[in-house]
Amino acid sequence: MLEFEKVAVLGFGTMGAGIAQLAAQGGCAVTVLETDQARVEAGTSAIGAFLADGIRRGKVTPEQRSDILARVKGTTAIADLADTQLVIEAVTERRDVKRALLEEVAGTVAPQAVIVTNTSALSVSDLATAVPRPERFAGLHFFNPAPLMKVIEVVRAVQTDPALPGRLADFARALGKEPVLVKDRPGFLINRLLMPYLNDVIQAYDDELATAEDIDTALKLGLGYKQGPLELLDMIGLDVHEHATRSAYDATLDPAFAPPPLLQAMVAAGTLGNKSGAGFRSQENAK
Numbered sequence: 001m002l003e004f005e006k007v008a009v010l011g012f013g014t015m016g017a018g019i020a021q022l023a024a025q026g027g028c029a030v031t032v033l034e035t036d037q038a039r040v041e042a043g044t045s046a047i048g049a050f051l052a053d054g055i056r057r058g059k060v061t062p063e064q065r066s067d068i069l070a071r072v073k074g075t076t077a078i079a080d081l082a083d084t085q086l087v088i089e090a091v092t093e094r095r096d097v098k099r100a101l102l103e104e105v106a107g108t109v110a111p112q113a114v115i116v117t118n119t120s121a122l123s124v125s126d127l128a129t130a131v132p133r134p135e136r137f138a139g140l141h142f143f144n145p146a147p148l149m150k151v152i153e154v155v156r157a158v159q160t161d162p163a164l165p166g167r168l169a170d171f172a173r174a175l176g177k178e179p180v181l182v183k184d185r186p187g188f189l190i191n192r193l194l195m196p197y198l199n200d201v202i203q204a205y206d207d208e209l210a211t212a213e214d215i216d217t218a219l220k221l222g223l224g225y226k227q228g229p230l231e232l233l234d235m236i237g238l239d240v241h242e243h244a245t246r247s248a249y250d251a252t253l254d255p256a257f258a259p260p261p262l263l264q265a266m267v268a269a270g271t272l273g274n275k276s277g278a279g280f281r282s283q284e285n286a287k
Contacts, residue, residue: 002027002174003167004086004114009033010101011091012043012074015118018146019088021047024071025064025147026175031081032074033105040074047072050147084109086171088140090118093243098122099130106131114164116140120191121247124184125157134159140168141188144236152177157184186248186257195245196256199263201229205280206262212280230280234273242267 007028009020020030020043034040048069054060073080081087087105091097098117106115115137117127128134139155152172156165169179182189205215216228233241242259249257266272266279273279 002171004171005029006083006085007031008081008084008087008105008109010087010089010105012039012046013090013092014046015142015144015146016090017043017046017050018144019090019118019142020072021050021068022142022147022175022177023088024068028071030072031084032072033078033081034074034076036076037074040076044069044072044074050145078104078108081105081108082110084113087113087115088118089116090142093119093121093240093247095122095126098127102127102130112136114138114167116168118142121187121244123186123251124155125159128157128159135161136164138164138168139184139188140172143190150176150178151190152179153188153190154179154181155184155188156181186251187244191244192248195241195248198229198233198241199245199256199258199260202233202260202263202280205230206260216281234279234281236273237275238263238272238279239267 005028007023007030009016009023009030009032012032012034016032020032023030032040032043034043051060051065051068055062055065087109089098089102091101098119102115111133113136115131117124117139118141119127119139120141124139128137131137134157138157138160139153141153141155143149143151154165154168154172165181169181172179180189185192187195201215205212210218212230216230219225220228242263245257246259249259270276271278
């Protein structure tokens with residue numbers, strides 16, 4: 001049984017749309033907040049397209065698609081979130097933007113409403129200070145694409161009520177996911193291990209140990225990974241990885257998190273991976 005039946009998602013971008021779809025699939029009534037109607041329509045269309053692909057692959061029925069879409073409502077009015085039981089923030093990875101929005105939303109929802117952030121790079125404990133009664137605040141870190149990725153990191157801030165991570169873990173299980181409870185540290189658990197690995201791969205490529213294709217082939221076949229690291233970087237977005245690993249480096253001064261020079265150069269040049277049409281795999285000589 002779902003504890004949180006009314007869920008709000010802040011942001012209707014790639015992650016917000018995926019989280020909204022996942023919650024709706026789990027039976028929640030979902031309200032998604034965006035800044036304008038065009039973004040609301042784009043997010044709704046993204047969910048519809050994702051589900052349409054599921055129908056083509058035999059994973060979703062047309063009836064299920066209709067039911068899921070019916071449980072998702074987009075809005076540009078914060079007042080529409082007043083009866084929300086769980087707020088999931090999924091806007092841009094900018095501290096000022098997140099804090100300002102969290103403060104405003106916290107003043108709209110009920111005092112007992114739980115508020116979580118999907119941040120992958122910022123301090124959950126710091127974001128919690130923007131919310132009255134920060135003991136109701138935590139991290140709920142989904143992975144892209146949220147409807148398909150099985151793991152969710154439940155992040156406890158310094159201020160988080162000790163009982164809240166368990167409640168959020170139960171919610172994740174109700175959505176068919178596997179929760180992992182972690183401390184609020186740069187990168188949490190998965191990215192804490194992933195970012196230095198990806199940085200090492202970028203440096204190995206820059207040092208010309210092998211081509212991008214051969215690096216991916218070697219690590220997929222040698223380690224049993226489903227996807228090569230450079231393919232993964234192109235999919236994530238080089239700018240996204242650069243921002244995350246730089247944030248972790250700034251917080252820890254651990255050289256393992258320092259963005260490699262090639263990564264910085266590619267981001268500066270607008271070579272961002274799949275989103276820009278050029279990255280490690282599609283532009284072998286992007287040095």
